[in-house]
Amino acid sequence: MLIRTWREQALLTQDELAHRAGLNARTIRRLEAGEAHRPRGTSISTLAEALGLDAAEQARLVTAALRTSTRPARAGASGPPRATTVPCQLPTGTPHFVGRRKELSQLDGAAGGPAAAPRVLAVLGGAGIGKTALAVHWAHRVAGRFPDGQLYANLRGFEPGARPAHPAEAIRGFLNALGVPSRRIPAGTDARAALFRSTVNGRRLLIVLDNARAAGQVRPLLPGAGGCLVIVTSRDQLTGLVAAGAAPIVLDPLPTSDAVRLLARRLGPARVAASPEAAGRIAALCSGLPLALAVAAARASTHPGFSLDDLAAELHGAGNRLDALADEDPFADVRTVLSWSYRTLGAEAARAFRLLGLHPGHHIGVAAAADLCGLPVRRTRALLAELHRVHLIAEPTPGRYAQHDLVRAYAAELAETHESPAERHEAECRLFDHYVRTAASTGRFSHCG
Secondary structure (H helix, E strand, C coil): CHHHHHHHHCCCCHHHHHHHHCCCHHHHHHHHHCCCCCCCHHHHHHHHHHHCCCHHHHHHHHHHHHCCCCCCCCCCCCCCCCCCCCCECCCCCCCCCCCCHHHHHHHHHHHCCCCCCCEEEEEECCCCCCHHHHHHHHHHHHHHHCCCCEEEEECCCCCCCCCCCCHHHHHHHHHHHCCCCHHHCCCCHHHHHHHHHHHHCCCCCEEEEEEECCHHHHHHHCCCCCCCEEEEEECCCCHHHHHCCCEEEECCCCCHHHHHHHHHHHHCHHHHHHCHHHHHHHHHHCCCCHHHHHHHHHHHHHCCCCCHHHHHHHHHHCCCHHHHCCCCCHHHCHHHHHHHHHCCCCHHHHHHHHHHCCCCCCEEEHHHHHHHHCCCHHHHHHHHHHHHHCCCCEEEECCEEECCHHHHHHHHHHHHHHCCHHHHHHHHHHHHHHHHHHHCCCCCCCCCC
C-alpha cells in the first residue's frame, strides 16, 4: 500500500510511474497489490527516485519490500506456472575489456528499438574475435534495465567434444531458473517453447544466447512479445535471424591502438610504456585478434623475466606464429579454437579453405580462387560463401575475399598436411597462370613448369 499512497500523492498513474521507473505497469500493479515476489534492490531504488522519496521514506519502502513475498497460488488455479525467482545468470565479465566503442554504440542503439516485439541483437564474428566478451560486458552494463532477471546459456555451437545444445535442453534450464518445477515442463521442444513464451510474457528479461551454431537453434528460445532483449553470439552469419529482424553487430580485429591498450590492461601500463615499440609489434603480430593478444599477454605475465622485445622476437621468429600462440588449454589455443570452425565445413569447402592458405596475398577474387581450386566460378562462389558464413574469410567488397593473418597461417598449415606436394604445386601453377592471363594483354605469355 505504501507505493500506492506515494504514487497517488505524486499524482501519478500506474503507467506513468512505470514509465518513470523503467518498469512495466503490470509490475507496479502487483507491487501495490502485494502479489509480487520480493523486488530487487535496483527496482526499489528506481521506484524511490521516480516517486521523489526522501531518505526516511526510502528506508520505509526498503523495509516493506523485505517483508514482501509471493502470495500462495489459489487452489485449482490454471494456466502456466508463474516465475517466482529472479535469475541472475550472467557470467563474470572480463576485467580487461577495452575498445569496441562503435560496437557498444551499435548495441545501445539497437536495444532502444520498439518494445512491441522482442529485440534480438546478433554479435557475429570469427573465432577468438571477442564476441562473448563484448556481449557479456554490455549485458552487465544494461542489466539494471531488466528487473525480472538475466538468463544465459552456452549453446555449444562451436566447441570440442560436445554436440550443440538442443533448444529443448536450453529452454528447460531457463524454465527451471525462472522457478518452473521440472514436473510442469513438457517433453517436446514446441511445447516447451510455448511454455517459455507464456512464462516470460509481460516480464522484462535480458537473455544471452552464447555460441549459437545456427538460426534454427535460436528461434525456439526467443520470447514471443516485447519487454525482453536477446543477445546472440555466433561464428555463423545467422542470416535467418537477421532476415527476421535481428540487428547484426559484426566484429573486426581490434585496431592497433586498442590492441596495445589491451596489452597494457593485462600487463600493466608501466611495462608497456617501457617498451612501446615492442608492444606495437606484438599487437601487429597478433593481428588484432583478442584471443591471440590474451595468449601473448599471458605468456609475458608468466615469464616476468621476458622483456616485451623478447616476446615480439619470439612471435616474429616462430616458423608458425600459431606455435608461439599455443596453449594446453584448448580454449586459449588459437589453432584449436580455429579448428572448431574448420570442422563444421563440408569436404569441398574445407579443401578450398586449405588451398586459400597457399595464396601469397591477403585478398583474392572469385576467379582467382576458382583457378586455385580448379573449380568452376559458380561452384567456387558457393564454397566461398560457406567459408564466409562461419567467418573463416571476410568479404570487404563484393566478390573480393580476405583472410585474417592467423587464419591464413592455419589454412597454410592444413594445406601442408592434407595436400600432397604435387597437389600444392598444381594449385600454385593454376593460380600463377591465372594472374599471368589477367596481366597479359594478349594470351598467356608464361607458364609454370
